[in-house]
Amino acid sequence: MTRTVAVVGAGAAGVGVADALRGTDTEVTLFDKGRGISGRAATRRKHGCRYDHGANYIKPGEDAWVDDLLDELGTDGLADIEQPVWTHDAEGTIAEGRDDESHKWTYVQGITQFAKRVRERAAASVHKATRIEHIARDEEGWTLTDTEGESYGPFDVLVLTPPAPQTADLLAATDWADDRLSRLHEAVESVPYRTIRTLVLHYPFELDRPWYALVNPDREHPVGWLSREECKPGHVPAGESLLIAQMSPEWSVEHYDDPTEEAAAEAADLVADLLEDDRLTEPDWVDSQGWRYALPDAGVDATAARCGEDAGLFVAGDWVVGEGRVHLAFENGRTVGSRIAERGG
Incomplete structure (x- = not known):
């Protein structure tokens, strides 16, 4: 008998769940509030430019499996950013970064290609522009209701992957009379998050710098991250510059609602x-672009995060791991998907 799995959120963790379940007797349905998929690993197009304004690239670090995965998904359009990442401090002093030879992967068509390729490989269906606001569980399984009043389900398994504060809101709006719900909600609600507002700045001239990006490790400068999108093949026409300025959490909170x-x-x-x-x-x-819940500053309690799994309720995301990296969110999604597969029908 085919199991049905609902995944709220079609970012890296959500498609990771679907990827782990491909080849099993499972039907996966993704739900995402956005018009596209990929979550914070997002790409836009404007005035002949293509730019990644959230997560900028996929950095495997010591996780060699990432390179193998990208090969499996297809290397057509895959691009490695060759220029280095340098640093700047609270006073604005720029310095060379640490010697790091690991790849910084993106795509000519934008970082959203990663989630799109994984979803296609997993053959998961997706409901875009669908904001789930209420969840209920009964003897038949999990039922989801969106903001338009449309219901979906029942599903045998439910996986929640939005940022922890939004997952906490969903748990608070869940109709399930079980102590595990309050325990899970309390754990998820405690995960701290950073707010980040990104400003995209275009110039009709080429900026000559020896680095791809600057990062502020001490988090004391108003500009937390500054990158040159023209360093990515196919993103910016020759002779132009496009800067991605991701502002510090303090600045972002203060200016979150300011006009663009x-x-x-x-x-x-x-x-x-x-x-x-x-x-x-x-x-x-x-x-x-504002990301009110951009990056987690810690992970959720591991034991509490799994307390609802016997009832078919799972959570996944970079906030489960405690570090805002695309490949870590994806890996956590696959880990959760593997646990679902192991549990059987």
Whole structure:
């Protein structure tokens, strides 16, 4: 008998669950509030440019399996960012980063290609632009209801993968009279998160720098991350520059609701000061994206996270691991998917 699995969230963790269940007698359905899939590993197109404004690349580090996985998904359009990542401190002093020869993988068509290729390989169905707001469990399984009042299910298994605060909200809106629900909710709700607002700054000239990106390890500078999208093949036309400025959590919270033009103007001034280039105060076009729940600062209690699994309730994501990396979120999703497969029907 085919099992049915509902996965809320079609980011790296969600497609990881689906990937682990391919080849089993399981039907996986993904639900995502966005118009596309891939979560914070997102790509946009504007004025002839393509840019990754959330997660910037997939960095395997010591996890050699990542390179093998990317090969399996197809190397057509796969690109390695060759320029290094340097650092800057609270005073804006720029320094060479640590010698790190590991790859920084992305795609010519954008980082969203990763989740798209995994979903296609897993043959999972997906409901886009579908925000789940209520969950219920009865003897037939799990039923999901979206903000338009449409219901889905019942499903034998439910996996929640949104950021911990949003997963906590879903758990709070779950109709299931069981002590495990409150235990899980309490654990998930305690995971701390950083807010990040990204400003995208375009210039009609090429910026000559020896680095791909700057990162602020001490988290004391208003610009937490600054990268040059033109370092990615096929993303920015020749002779142009596109900067991705991911602002610090403190700055992002303070300016989260500012109009795009206003926030971009202040961010551009900070970037110009950091790079000592007054031309950067005047981008010719800008874009913005806020991630109220961008990156986890810790992981969930491992034991509490699994307390609902006997009833078919699972959680997955970078916040389960405690580190905001695309490949770690995906790996955790596959780990959860493997546990579902091992449990059988």
